[in-house]
Amino acid sequence: MENVPPPAEELATLDRELRQLEARRAQLLARRAWLLAALRPAAPFAAPPPAGSGRPFAAPAPAETSPPGVQNLLLTLGGLLLAIAAIAFTLVSWGEMGIGGRSAVLGAVTVAALGTPVVLLRKGLSATAESVGVLGLVLTVLDAYALHRVGLPETDGLGYSALASAALATVWSSYGLALPRLRTPLPAAVVAAQLPLPLWALTADAAAPPIEWALLLTAALDVAVVLWTRPAAVKVVAWTAAATTGGGALLTGVLRSLTADDAAAAAGPAVLLTVAAAVALLAAWRTSAAWVSAVAGLALVAGVGGVVRTAVPGGWAVLGYLLCAVVLLGAVRTPLPRRLLPGLAGAAAAVHAAALLAALPLTALALAGPATTLTGIWSGGSGLPDLNATTTTLLPAPLTLLTVAAVLAVVARYRDDASDRRPDEAGQDSPVPPAAAGPGTAAWLPRTPWSPAAVRRAHGDRIRAAARCGAVATAWAAAVTVPVVSGTGHSAAVAWQLIVTLGVLALSTTVRLRDVSVTALVCGLGGSVSVALLSLATRPATFVVLGVLVGTLALASLRTKGPVQALLACTATFYAAVLAGAGAAALGLPAHHAALVLLTVPAATAVLGAVLRRHPAALPVEITGAAAALVALPLASGDAPTLALVLALCGVVAAGTAVREERRPVAGHLAAVCFVAATWVRLAASDVTSPEAYTLPVTAAALALGVLRRRKDPQASSWTAYGPGLAATLVPSLVAAWGDEHWLRPLLLGLAALAVTLAGARLKLQALLVLSGAVLALDALHELAPYVAQVVGALPRWLPPALVGLLLLGVGATYEQRLRDARRLRESLSRMR
Structure with missing residues (x-):
């Protein structure tokens, strides 16, 4: 049983230990400074400066290179020159000696180059030993080449290269293990080991494996090197080699899976991709590399999905791959090691995103297709895009969207049961029981917002919020495509789109989650534009849809607050203006008379603004109504008397708005401008030659x-x-x-x-x-x-330029004075009221 000291006693103990640590740190820093000063070469005494100079001592010139750098450069150049000489001897001077002399010279030089590092390492010359060792490795390659040219000239080049690279990899690895202080042989052995199997696969040997399997087996050997070797350089080279060969195997398998004609042809690539996924999962489990497990997940989906692709019609392949990703995503609930789950989940998410991108074009076409009705309003067309495709061909797109929506809904409800767990020393997750915390741990401290568990919870909350938004958006996108997929008539399509739009708008006003509300609002507004355009194909549909939208948006604005309320109210005002314009068109009114009908919208918004007073939504609604008045002006421009009447009515609306104190500064000026403009237009329309008779009374009264x-x-x-x-x-x-x-x-x-x-x-x-x-x-x-x-x-033609020149000279000569006078005039005008 452990006794936990009181907090005051434990605090004193901690302070005492911290002081001891600070004292020990100061001692170590002082010792480090002394060692640095001892290792730094002493600067030679400088010659005395010449007489008359201001510097008592000449500063030593800074060294441009360090001694280790010079040493490495010399050794590198020496080894490179020796390697070039050996290559020249083998390729050029080889024919001048007999077979015995050739073998003796090259063999002796190779043995000497490989044995010299042993002596050099004993004497502590590790850098020199490294250079000579690299030379020895190069000589072994030349030995293999010379053996093929002299002893085995008729042997197949690819087969011999495969055997030679395997032999070189074995020799170099043995040499590196025998001399562990040399850093080059083992990485070089890993590089050489990449060649035997692929070169063997390229030969015409019946027993040779396919190239993809050769690459995969090579990648598996690289993974084994990564997992069971210690030198960091070897791990880096092996990781790079595994990514290269494994990537080649995966790419080949995916291409063959996509081009397979039947399930039997797709089975081979599926097995290859499955084995590659198993190797990647093993590497990810032992190294905690999330991207490796993600590659494994993608390989599994590509392999199994390729088999499914051959068994379903062409348009259903995307849905087949998506279902495989759904099954993969279910691995989160399996007892797999937790370090594998993020990568697998990421792979499944990538497949879901790709499937979503494949289905979105149909959604975009369903939403934007009704825009074609603008060229034939009330012409009686369907307003839907004609895709010349069967329902079976188009059905996978909405099913894909619904599947993604269902998965996102599940993700939105998922909560990690291990959010309060931490990884133990073995890399697995284990709970932290409060009773196991002793005085040497910080478990008794209060949990802060920056604790790992809190960070994981915040990250999970963001993921769930994004999943909720995505579920709403994809479900709405699937619903939008139903009329296009089913090929329904115009009335049924309008009714369906209107119901979907009203549903998401109702969701945006009733749900309490802000992210879901905003997403539903965006979907609802986008759907309202689409269904409004779709309704323009027939006259009854136009009035029904626009009327329902105005009423629904107005009621929805009453149930919300803040910017959302203002947005809904402005949208309702916009559709009300469109409805007024449609009513004028239905009555057969000319454009200048339709402008008078549009003025009912700014008049109504002005009255509504007076009722709302200082409500936050009042000003946006009034501005939207004023925009309808701006549309009415160009409509009335074809008839001057009507334009004058429109301007006068705009002035009346603005004057009524100016009665309110908070709107007076802007509305008052706007009313004056409208009234004056209306007067001018009316006088011009009446061909009045003496406007003063009409304007002077107005001026006097004003x-x-x-x-x-x-x-x-x-x-x-x-x-x-x-x-x-x-x-x-x-x-x-x-x-x-x-x-x-x-x-x-x-x-x-x-x-x-x-x-x-x-x-x-x-x-x-x-x-x-x-x-x-x-x-x-x-x-x-x-x-x-x-x-x-x-x-x-x-005047003569030369006189105006001369006068202009003189004028410019005069202006330039008095420029400063004129600026001063202009400044004074501006100040005097600014003081006036």
Whole structure:
């Protein structure tokens, strides 16, 4: 029985041990610094600097290379030169000696090169021994080549190469095991071992295995080397070789499985892929490499799915592979080692994703196909894409989507029972009982959000949330494809799509999970666009679908809050505008009369905004309604009187909105602009030549209201108080003056503009000064234009460029002063109200 000390006593013990550790660490750091200083070569004394120099000592030049680097370079170059000399001797000078002399020279050199590292290692010259050992390995290759050229010249090249590479791998591995301090022989032996089986498979020998099996067996040997050897360099080379040969075997097996014509032909690749998966699982179990187990899972699905592919019709192959992935995903509930499960689950997820991508084009076609009705609204067509395919051919796509949705739903409900477990020393997972925690562990500490268990739980929550969203989206996608797959008529297709859309919208407003709600909302809005386009094929379907959508979205907005409520309300407003336009088209109204019908939408949204007041959804709904008014303007542009009426009605709606204090700054200006524009359009439509008779009363009334506004609110801007009234007369009069050939109208307009300008300067009102000043300048330009044209025509051609040059020089000479004056004018205007 262990006695746990009190917390205060245990804390004092921990502090004492930490102080001892800090003292020991300081001692080790001091010793390390002394050793570094002792190993660093002492700098030679520098010659004294010449007289007059400012530096008392010359700093030693920094070394550009280190002694070990120079040593390695020299040894590498020496070994390389010796290897080149040996190759030249074997290939060039070989024929000048007899058979005995050749064998004696090459054999003696090889034995000397392989034996010299033994002596060098005893003397501690490991780097030199490594270089000579590499030379010995090269010489053994030359020995094998020379043996083939002299002793076995008629032997098949591939067969002899296979035997020679096997012999070299055996010799090099034995040599590396005998001299473990040499780092090159064992990795070189692994590289040489990759050749025997593939080279044998390429020969014409009847007993030779197929190339894919040769590659797989070679990969299995590489995995064995990885699992049962210690040197890190050997493991790295073996891992690389296993990935290369194993990848070649898997690729060959997959290609043969995909091209098999029947189950018997697909059985061979299936066995190959299954054996490859077993090898990969063994490697993943012993090394904890998740990607290796993922490769194993993909190999299993490819092998078994290839057999299933040959037994089903062509369009059902994707579903066959998907069902194999579903079975593989069930391995999560089997007693397999836990380190294999993430890779297998990832492989199954990859197959599910690929199957989903294969089925999505049909969903996209079902959603976007109704867009073709825009070219023939109410023409009576079906609105569905004609795929010229049977139901049997198209049925696998929705079944694939439903299968993926079911799997995602299961994943969303799955919870890891071992979320509170930790790996033990053997690599397996074992629970941590609280009673087993002693004073030397931290099990008695409170669990923090950053503990491994908490991180795993958070990761699992994210996976389950994504699975829930994917399940909803894929189930909806499967439902959308039903009319296309079944080939139903237009009415049935519209009814089905409408029911599906209403269902997902209802789900988005009733479910409490935010991720599912958002996913269902996106699906519902996308489906509403598709069914609205589909309904345009016939008139009754259009009004039924649009009416149902408006009512459903409006009710759904009442059951939600926040941005979702605003989005639903805006969408309902949009469909209401479309419904109003459809109603105008059904009545046979011309475009300019349909614009008046569309104005009911902004009017209704303005009233709704007044009811909602400062509700968050009020402003988005009003803006959406105003967008309908923007559509009404181009519709009414073909008839000027109707356009004036539309502008006036827009002004009325804006003025009614401006009654509310929170909308007044924008709606008030918008109302003024609409009223003034309506007046101008109405006068132009009535061919009025003297607009002042109509605009002056409006100006007088507007200016009177402006005076009252300024008395009530001295801080009100002059543009708000006097701008609309002045513009109502000055702008139409200016337009009329530019087309008037007589002098009276421009003169009176100029005098009036001058009077208003002087009044604005006297009262320091910006609107009066700027607006009337601009009108005065344009009116004067209109009067001077004929004379300017006459003067320009009478002047020589060289005079205008000269005058322009002089003007530029003058402007450049006084640029700074003019900027200062402009700055002062701008400041004075900004101080005006």
